[in-house]
Amino acid sequence: MNTRAIFAIARKDLKVAIQNKGVVLPIIILPLVLFVILPWIMVYASSFTETTGASNDIGELLARMPAGLLHELSGFTPNQQLIVFSLVYMLAPMFLIMPLMVSSVLAADSFAGEKERKTLEALLYTPITDRELFAAKLLGSWTTALAVTVLSFIVYAVMVNAAGWQSIGRIFFPNWMWIALVVWVTPAVAGLGLVVMVFASARAQGFQDAYQTGGLVVLPVIALMIGQVSGVMYFSLSVVMIVGLAIWLIDAVLLWFASKSFRRSQLMTKF
Amino acid sequence: MISPVIQTSSLTRHFGEIKAVDQLTLEVQAGEIFGFLGHNGAGKTTTVRLLNGVIEATSGEARVLGLNPQTQGSALRARTGVLTETPSLDERLTARDNLSIYADLYNFPRADVSARVHFLLTEFELAERADEKVAGYSKGMKQRLALARALLHKPEVLFLDEPTSGLDPVAARHVNDLVEHLARREGCTVFLCTHNLVEAQKLCDRVAVMEHGHLVALGTPSDLTRQYVKRLDVDLEVDPTQIELVLQIVQGLPQLVSGPPKRKKDMLTLTLSGRKAIPELLHILVQKGLHVYRLAPQEANLEEVYFALHGNTQ
Numbered sequence: 001m002n003t004r005a006i007f008a009i010a011r012k013d014l015k016v017a018i019q020n021k022g023v024v025l026p027i028i029i030l031p032l033v034l035f036v037i038l039p040w041i042m043v044y045a046s047s048f049t050e051t052t053g054a055s056n057d058i059g060e061l062l063a064r065m066p067a068g069l070l071h072e073l074s075g076f077t078p079n080q081q082l083i084v085f086s087l088v089y090m091l092a093p094m095f096l097i098m099p100l101m102v103s104s105v106l107a108a109d110s111f112a113g114e115k116e117r118k119t120l121e122a123l124l125y126t127p128i129t130d131r132e133l134f135a136a137k138l139l140g141s142w143t144t145a146l147a148v149t150v151l152s153f154i155v156y157a158v159m160v161n162a163a164g165w166q167s168i169g170r171i172f173f174p175n176w177m178w179i180a181l182v183v184w185v186t187p188a189v190a191g192l193g194l195v196v197m198v199f200a201s202a203r204a205q206g207f208q209d210a211y212q213t214g215g216l217v218v219l220p221v222i223a224l225m226i227g228q229v230s231g232v233m234y235f236s237l238s239v240v241m242i243v244g245l246a247i248w249l250i251d252a253v254l255l256w257f258a259s260k261s262f263r264r265s266q267l268m269t270k271f
Numbered sequence: 272m273i274s275p276v277i278q279t280s281s282l283t284r285h286f287g288e289i290k291a292v293d294q295l296t297l298e299v300q301a302g303e304i305f306g307f308l309g310h311n312g313a314g315k316t317t318t319v320r321l322l323n324g325v326i327e328a329t330s331g332e333a334r335v336l337g338l339n340p341q342t343q344g345s346a347l348r349a350r351t352g353v354l355t356e357t358p359s360l361d362e363r364l365t366a367r368d369n370l371s372i373y374a375d376l377y378n379f380p381r382a383d384v385s386a387r388v389h390f391l392l393t394e395f396e397l398a399e400r401a402d403e404k405v406a407g408y409s410k411g412m413k414q415r416l417a418l419a420r421a422l423l424h425k426p427e428v429l430f431l432d433e434p435t436s437g438l439d440p441v442a443a444r445h446v447n448d449l450v451e452h453l454a455r456r457e458g459c460t461v462f463l464c465t466h467n468l469v470e471a472q473k474l475c476d477r478v479a480v481m482e483h484g485h486l487v488a489l490g491t492p493s494d495l496t497r498q499y500v501k502r503l504d505v506d507l508e509v510d511p512t513q514i515e516l517v518l519q520i521v522q523g524l525p526q527l528v529s530g531p532p533k534r535k536k537d538m539l540t541l542t543l544s545g546r547k548a549i550p551e552l553l554h555i556l557v558q559k560g561l562h563v564y565r566l567a568p569q570e571a572n573l574e575e576v577y578f579a580l581h582g583n584t585q
Contacts, residue, residue, distance in 0.1 A: 012372045
């Protein structure tokens with residue numbers, strides 16, 4: 001493996017991507033809304049539950065939750081339970097949108113964007129092998145997605161504890177489930193966003209086209225969120241480990257198919 | 272005997288029903304500027320892709336620098352340089368970045384990258400704007416940068432796909448001078464795909480003419496003109512008082528002179544049936560007592576060869 005060439009392409013892709021507003025804006029706006037503004041809104045809203053009589057509704061919502069979750073919330077007052085439930089459990093599946101979105105937007109720029117800009121052909125005339133090129137394309141998007149996700153997690157941890165400090169009075173975030181989510185699940189989810197975008201880019205005419213098609217990959221994450229809010233399941237440590245394992249397996253299968261189709265002769269026509 | 276740098280034998284590539292390259296057999300020698308002519312869709316770009324192992328052949332064989340493009344593509348591409356039809360540059364990056372990245376891809380010695388990049392930017396008159404984004408460059412500057420990138424790793428064989436397409440005459444001349452310098456002074460073999468016939472005539476040692484994926488002619492420009500251009504234009508200068516008489520005589524020689532003569536002041540241009548008609552015509556004119564001051568054949572060019580071939584294959 002020519003690691004120098006792999007890192008050169010990964011660096012180049014990143015350098016090119018960060019000059020595209022279509023890439024940079026969602027990477028800035030999404031974490032700002034989800035992980036900076038939303039925690040404060042949720043804590044602020046929870047302070048009105050008693051005065052507005054919404055506490056009964058909250059009680060009904062929590063009553064529908066699985067026993068394991070209720071057990072984990074048992075040490076908190078109702079107001080604290082609402083804060084912990086919303087910020088620690090309800091937002092956990094939503095956090096997965098971050099690696100998914102960052103990896104797919106970068107991959108769309110790297111694969112379909114390269115096709116749109118007509119810059120791929122010159123790359124194909126270099127000594128880099130098909131496997132090295134594929135690895136380079138994935139590496140840049142994947143590592144950046146992970147870096148942005150970890151940074152978002154750190155920001156979120158600070159915001160959640162700061163916002164909830166007045167009600168809870170101690171650091172309550174992250175728990176082991178969140179650490180497993182960040183360490184085990186988000187790399188897999190970032191990988192999923194990448195490989196789906198490889199397939200979407202093969203058929204797309206350009207960056208926007210690929211991003212819209214590949215954006216459908218967010219649907220399983222939304223299903224997880226609905227499952228969490230409706231009480232069908234909740235993100236316990238064991239659930240997170242199983243979800244992570246399932247996504248890694250899906251990644252492996254898709255990656256195998258993607259690497260098979262990522263051949264120079266096909267890139268000339270498809271990409 | 273020195274083996275050819277490029278050698279193909281019945282090289283064929285189909286895209287579904289379309290035969291992009293069909294049974295192509297040719298050889299290109301070291302240090303040669305080899306013109307590969309044909310209009311759009313003739314199979315020029317597909318051939319370059321096949322010879323660099325970027326696409327696979329349907330059948331037939333190819334060897335470039337003794338390597339098989341299909342099985343030794345990576346090793347081969349380390350020794351060839353390709354200027355694609357579109358410059359294929361990262362326009363969001365600077366010229367310096369564009370070159371530096373490719374230096375890494377070609378595994379150019381790290382310690383020498385900066386000096387080599389600077390040399391090429393200076394050589395191609397891009398040094399002053401080396402740190403500006405390529406998006407702001409003119410078409411000529413982009414083409415020069417793409418050519419600099421193709422030469423970055425000092426390739427032994429250079430494939431140029433329409434290198435002067437869209438360039439102004441000064442920029443085109445600059446590129447042509449450089450191509451000539453690379454081949455004549457540095458021994459680089461140049462495979463030049465073009466439909467600029469004047470350029471091919473001026474630069475190329477030998478040319479191949481492609482038509483719908485088929486090789487229809489191969490040889491030096493002068494060989495091809497002799498072979499394919501049967502008619503010949505000659506300039507005839509006689510005593511001005513004898514011009515009308517000459518016109519009468521040549522109109523009576525349809526076996527030698529085809530078509531009406533063109534008259535410009537005291538000079539006539541005649542279209543002859545071929546080179547052999549020259550001594551016969553001269554003999555008849557002298558025998559009739561005419562004073563012939565000059566009878567000069569106009570050299571046929573590749574353009575005429577091309578259109579002669581094009582007519583044959585329609």
